[in-house]
Amino acid sequence: MRMVDLIAKKRDGKELTTEEINFFIGGYTKGEIPDYQVSAMGMAIFFKDMTDRERADLTMAMVNSGETIDLSAIEGIKVDKHSTGGVGDTTTLVLAPLVAALDIPVAKMSGRGLGHTGGTIDKLESIEGFHVEISKDEFVNLVNKHKIAVIGQTGNLTPADKKLYALRDVTATVDSIPLIASSIMSKKIAAGSDAIVLDVKTGAGAFMKTVEDARELAHAMVSIGNNVGRKTMAVISDMSQPLGVAIGNSLEVQEAIDTLRGEGPKDLEELCLALGRQMVFLANKAESLEEAEEKLKEVMRNGKALEKFKEFIANQGGDASVVDNPEKLPQAKYKIDLPALEDGMVAELVADEIGTAAMLLGAGRATKESEIDLAVGLMLNKKIGDTVKKGDSLVTIHANRENVDDVKEKLYANIRISDHAEAPVLVHDIVTE
Numbered sequence: 001m002r003m004v005d006l007i008a009k010k011r012d013g014k015e016l017t018t019e020e021i022n023f024f025i026g027g028y029t030k031g032e033i034p035d036y037q038v039s040a041m042g043m044a045i046f047f048k049d050m051t052d053r054e055r056a057d058l059t060m061a062m063v064n065s066g067e068t069i070d071l072s073a074i075e076g077i078k079v080d081k082h083s084t085g086g087v088g089d090t091t092t093l094v095l096a097p098l099v100a101a102l103d104i105p106v107a108k109m110s111g112r113g114l115g116h117t118g119g120t121i122d123k124l125e126s127i128e129g130f131h132v133e134i135s136k137d138e139f140v141n142l143v144n145k146h147k148i149a150v151i152g153q154t155g156n157l158t159p160a161d162k163k164l165y166a167l168r169d170v171t172a173t174v175d176s177i178p179l180i181a182s183s184i185m186s187k188k189i190a191a192g193s194d195a196i197v198l199d200v201k202t203g204a205g206a207f208m209k210t211v212e213d214a215r216e217l218a219h220a221m222v223s224i225g226n227n228v229g230r231k232t233m234a235v236i237s238d239m240s241q242p243l244g245v246a247i248g249n250s251l252e253v254q255e256a257i258d259t260l261r262g263e264g265p266k267d268l269e270e271l272c273l274a275l276g277r278q279m280v281f282l283a284n285k286a287e288s289l290e291e292a293e294e295k296l297k298e299v300m301r302n303g304k305a306l307e308k309f310k311e312f313i314a315n316q317g318g319d320a321s322v323v324d325n326p327e328k329l330p331q332a333k334y335k336i337d338l339p340a341l342e343d344g345m346v347a348e349l350v351a352d353e354i355g356t357a358a359m360l361l362g363a364g365r366a367t368k369e370s371e372i373d374l375a376v377g378l379m380l381n382k383k384i385g386d387t388v389k390k391g392d393s394l395v396t397i398h399a400n401r402e403n404v405d406d407v408k409e410k411l412y413a414n415i416r417i418s419d420h421a422e423a424p425v426l427v428h429d430i431v432t433e
Contacts, residue, residue, distance in 0.1 A: 003027065003037045010044040018057045025061035029160045035167060042164070042173040050178040055220060056227035058178065062186035065160035069109065069192035073140045076105045079279040080193035082184065084217070087205045087355035088242035088380075092120045093256035094264075094272045095279070097309035100148035101299040104283040107143045108150045109191045118249045118364065118372050121152060126250035126329055126374045130318030148312045158186045175207075181220035188225075195231040195282035197275055198222070202428065203240030205351020211236065211428050218431040226433070233278045234431040237271055238424045241349040241384050244268035248363040248377015248398060250329040257323055260306045267383075267426050273297070274427050330375035332398035337381075338411055340388040347418035349384055357410040361399050376400055378411075385423035 001023050010016060016024075024041060027033035050058065071078050079099070083089055092108070100106045110120035110132070124130050132152045134142070142149035161183050168174045188196050198221055201207070202214035218234035225232025237243075244265040246255040258264040259272065273293050280292035299305045310320040322328045358364060362373035379396040382388055395411055397404050 003033050007040045007044055010041060010048055013048045015051055016054055021057045022061050025065060025160050028163060029065045038167060039171045042168060042171055045178055046173045046176040052223045052227060055178045055182055056224050059182040059185045059224050060228055062158050062160040062182060063190045066156040066158055067154060068190045071107055071192035074105050074107055074143045077195060077283045078105050078107050078193045079195045079283050080188055081197045081275055082188050083199040084201050084207060086201045086239040086243060087351045088244045088247045090244055090252040090256050090268060091272055091275060093123060094259045095276050096148055097312055098276055098296055098305045099279050101304040101308040102280060102285055102295055103147060104285055105143045106148045109153055110150055111153045122372055123249045123252050126253050127313055127318040127322050130313060130316055142315055146311055146315055157190045161186050177216055177220050180217060181224055185221050185224045189228060189230060196225050197278045198234035199275055200234050200236050201239035202236055203238050206239040215429060222431050231282050235274050235427060236429040238426050239351050240424050242351050242354055245380040247358040249374040251377040253329055254326045257326060260309055262300045270426055332375040332400055334399045334402055336397040336399060336404055337393040338395040338408055340390055340392045340394050342417050343390050344388060344417040344419055345421040346382045346384050346386050346388060347421035348416035350414035353414035357407050360407050373400055385421050388417060
């Protein structure tokens with residue numbers, strides 16, 4: 001078998017066999033097939049696409065290129081959630097304890113963030129003492145006993161994906177649906193869950209800018225999951241403006257606590273319920289999505305979800321008293337309001353640019369080596385569709401430096417006030433096949 005023949009085959013729009021896909025991924029992972037040939041294959045896939053079967057085979061070839069996590073020692077159906085990213089996306093912090101409060105095992109493998117704010121682990125490390133450096137046995141025991149634990153990502157999951165991702169970045173093949181879908185799904189499948197719920201974002205702050213593109217990606221990932229034996233569903237959700245009101249690590253922990261109390265931003269609660277009900281349904285803990293949602297609302301009302309969050313924090317060395325005393329979370333030195341310059345309605349909050357403003361404060365990483373300031377960030381006082389008067393605070397800037405003119409300039413450039421505006425639809429579609 002020769003790589004040049006496979007490139008020609010895909011270039012001509014023909015279907016690659018399972019053996020051919022395994023040959024190409026295996027050879028590339030071992031360094032036997034050079035970058036320039038894989039670049040050519042990536043471009044051929046970009047233009048000629050792949051069938052559902054090819055996409056599933058590509059995903060499994062990447063899964064089998066490295067370690068896989070065996071969660072079989074954990075009792076029950078393990079359901080994982082994956083978001084394609086966004087600004088102010090606090091859903092994991094809310095969903096993990098919310099779903100675990102219904103006796104559903106949440107064995108979460110999370111990473112650190114590169115971008116606007118930290119990843120789930122960075123956010124949780126805003127809580128003094130919290131750590132994810134636990135052994136595999138301890139991780140399994142915590143999930144079996146308490147239904148929830150978070151561990152850092154292992155180094156050798158899907159090495160083929162890491163190599164391909166770096167190559168796609170420099171060969172203009174990043175936005176290829178089969179390559180994006182197999183990249184995301186390979187990591188989720190290697191992480192060992194039985195079922196997967198996907199939150200596919202669309203809008204200015206998302207990779208997929210249109211609902212049509214997001215729907216195409218969601219269908220591709222759901223199809224891969226179901227084809228390789230993982231029950232998979234997806235929600236297409238809006239990221240034209242930041243989710244919730246907090247952008248920043250400790251600020252998002254506070255927002256998660258408020259949401260588990262039933263006192264959080266309405267859009268964040270709505271999305272958590274939309275994703276959570278699918279997790280509950282796939283875990284066979286409800287006969288319908290409506291019943292699943294009612295069960296989630298009940299554990300928010302009766303305080304079980306919040307108690308589960310406290311238990312989870314304490315089990316991983318964190319100070320659980322922050323739940324009742326959020327002032328113990330890292331606090332910024334300065335709180336500076338951004339006043340509206342005119343009367344009207346908020347018509348636009350450009351999500352990714354507002355995320356960049358939070359990163360300028362130190363809330364995120366511009367490079368892997370960047371240090372995160374867990375205390376800083378932004379609190380949105382107005383969202384799209386809200387009425388404002390000149391002088392009203394649009395955003396409260398939480399900073400550890402007095403001069404934030406660069407942040408204010410970035411915010412003003414990306415918040416538009418108009419005579420008329422309507423709040424965007426939050427959940428655009430549900431994809432189940």
